[in-house]
Amino acid sequence: MGNYGLPPGVSLGMVAAVLIPAAIVTVLLRALPFSLLRVLRNSPFIEFLGVFMPVGVMTVLVVYTLVGYSAEPARLGVAVGCLAFTLLLQRWKRRADLSILGGTALYMLIANILL
Template identity: 55%
Template sequence: MNQLVCAAGAYGLPDGVSLGGVLAVLIPAAVVTMVLRQLPFSALALLKNSGFVKLLGYTMPVGVMTVLAVYTLHTEVVLQGQSIIASLVGVGVTVLLHALRRDAALSIIGGTVAYMLMLNVGGF
């Protein structure tokens, strides 16, 4: 144990902290982190043919977008007192682009650009 404490000094560890103690904390933390990151993928492989997972895959994107839109509108209008016009134009462009093209990336980028233009160029 003395050798580890001496070696720890060479690594810039504080007095009383040994390299063995650091490794005793870091190794289990790394293993737990890796297991927790792998767990959802393993569980998804088991539930691949589940109707519930298919339902979540269908409904979650719409739910997430709805929550983000409501949160943004609430934050800007109620909490920050900004004009609702720029936000509503951004949401409208997003909905219109998605109705026309059915491309989520295009809809989100288009709505964001419209919103930023309204704020920065339009003065809203």
């Protein structure tokens, strides 16, 4: 047979020796949370994460965006304006999905048309 398109010095056995353990570890790591679900279902820590983690993730994303645009006043202004729009929409409708979608859509519209 041929070399199966592999670089010189790399055999099919070497590729399998890397890919098979990597595939097994990947599957196990993805299945692990589901196997622990029964144990963690009534955990106060998991309930705490369920309440505060979405807010924490959104805060990190907002800060990352604003710091990333600090050198570009036009983009920073648009980002702050869309952040204000998102906060007002959240205060009015009290729906995170609608607020995030609305703020993101407004930002993308302004950024792609005006900037």
